[in-house]
Amino acid sequence: MYLTNLKIESDLLAKKAIVCGDPNRAKFIAAELENTTVLAENREYVTYGGTYQNEKVVVVSHGVGASGAAICFEQLIQGGVEEIIRVGTAGSYQKEIQPGSLVISTAAVSKDGLSKQIAPEGFPAVADISVTQALLDASKKYDFKIHSGITLTLDVFYEGALSFPHHLYQKAGVLAVEMEISALFTIAAIRGIKAGAIVAIDGFADADLAEEYDPHNQQVAAAIEKESKIALEALIHIK
Numbered sequence: 001m002y003l004t005n006l007k008i009e010s011d012l013l014a015k016k017a018i019v020c021g022d023p024n025r026a027k028f029i030a031a032e033l034e035n036t037t038v039l040a041e042n043r044e045y046v047t048y049g050g051t052y053q054n055e056k057v058v059v060v061s062h063g064v065g066a067s068g069a070a071i072c073f074e075q076l077i078q079g080g081v082e083e084i085i086r087v088g089t090a091g092s093y094q095k096e097i098q099p100g101s102l103v104i105s106t107a108a109v110s111k112d113g114l115s116k117q118i119a120p121e122g123f124p125a126v127a128d129i130s131v132t133q134a135l136l137d138a139s140k141k142y143d144f145k146i147h148s149g150i151t152l153t154l155d156v157f158y159e160g161a162l163s164f165p166h167h168l169y170q171k172a173g174v175l176a177v178e179m180e181i182s183a184l185f186t187i188a189a190i191r192g193i194k195a196g197a198i199v200a201i202d203g204f205a206d207a208d209l210a211e212e213y214d215p216h217n218q219q220v221a222a223a224i225e226k227e228s229k230i231a232l233e234a235l236i237h238i239k
């Protein structure tokens with residue numbers, strides 16, 4: 001089957017995929033594979049293939065935002081992918097979750113536009129339990145404090161005339177905010193595949209907590225390196 005937006009023949013894909021927003025991060029993660037090749041490129045969607053500990057894996061960038069990312073997720077699933085881990089970045093809602101930390105998302109609040117247009121109101125966006133367990137197990141190999149809990153998925157990066165009530169979600173104990181996880185978890189549930197997500201914290205999302213936003217510093221780069229290794233390790237050990 002030819003997957004139009006990814007511009008790839010499905011038989012080039014693997015059953016296991018790492019996805020991330022940034023095409024450069026996909027390249028960085030793919031460098032951890034053996035026999036890495038660029039399989040396809042179109043728009044924000046760049047697909048790498050290779051093996052990790054002898055398992056066939058693809059690494060695919062999905063761009064920024066749930067709607068574009070959903071095209072990527074749907075086509076990967078149409079192409080036979082059965083397990084997907086998102087390796088992202090997010091803004092923290094909690095003072096103790098500092099930039100450079102990692103968060104495993106166990107579920108996401110669907111504040112994106114896409115999820116509510118593909119599933120009924122109130123449909124939960126939940127990570128697959130075996131993928132989450134694999135991420136938690138893989139993270140134990142690193143001497144690094146990793147948080148796990150609920151994240152929030154939003155379409156908004158810059159506020160407009162309306163303010164988003166970040167403080168309510170902060171008060172409710174949501175750990176971090178990003179822009180694609182709820183779409184991934186919702187699509188995975190509807191299509192019957194397994195998905196999970198880990199994010200590197202690159203700053204504080206809420207204005208009350210905000211410090212200077214610098215997602216390109218060394219601390220964040222180190223966290224991205226760590227989450228990439230954790231995700232690859234987890235991907236090949238999902239039970």
Ligand SMILES: O=P(O)(O)O[C@H]1O[C@H](CO)[C@@H](O)[C@H]1O
Pocket residue numbers: 020021022063064065087088089090157178179180
């Ligand atoms: O770093 P990625 O994976 O792109 O994730 C986060 O970063 C982007 C915003 O800068 C959004 O896509 C958000 O979800």
Ligand SMILES: O=c1cc[nH]c(=O)[nH]1
Pocket residue numbers: 089090091092157177178179202203204205
């Ligand atoms: O969506 C995002 C991603 C990273 N950091 C944020 O504050 N928001």
